[in-house]
């Protein structure tokens with residue numbers, strides 16, 4: 001497995017003050033993402049918003065980026081990503097956005113340049129689908145959704 005990749009990042013106009021994604025520790029899996037909201041944005045309980053990040057990326061074929069919640073925000077405030085993990089396709093060149101939802105009981109204010117989520121890169125194997133009339137037998141068979149008990 002190749003563990004080293006170069007991903008290009010492009011800061012979008014008007015976001016010169018927004019931090020670029022950053023790893024907060026040497027071996028962190030994710031690059032923290034900063035909110036490129038105007039000044040601040042209030043999320044009422046139960047509401048969702050699409051938060052701009054102020055940048056776009058180009059990664060090599062065979063990679064994807066996943067947008068994942070920050071556990072501190074989730075635990076303390078109930079703020080999480082609605083579509084977690086958000087999928088960033090290798091051919092996407094638009095602004096990376098973060099779909100947040102407030103599952104907490106209180107309004108939550110997002111301020112400009114606040115760290116709101118993280119971006120983790122993953123390898124995606126090349127897969128071709130082959131249509132067949134019958135699949136191979138296994139012990140599990142079609143059992144699922146808790147068929148092995150609690």
Ligand SMILES: O=c1ccn([C@H]2C[C@H](O)[C@@H](COP(=O)(O)OP(=O)(O)OP(=O)(O)O)O2)c(=O)[nH]1
Pocket residue numbers: 067083085086087088089090092095096097098099
């Ligand atoms: O959290 C996310 C999820 C997606 N995207 C961008 C990058 C991704 O490549 C594109 C499409 O995402 P997805 O395939 O999940 O959305 P879709 O609803 O299937 O839209 P589309 O028809 O545009 O593929 O939107 C984000 O910026 N943030």
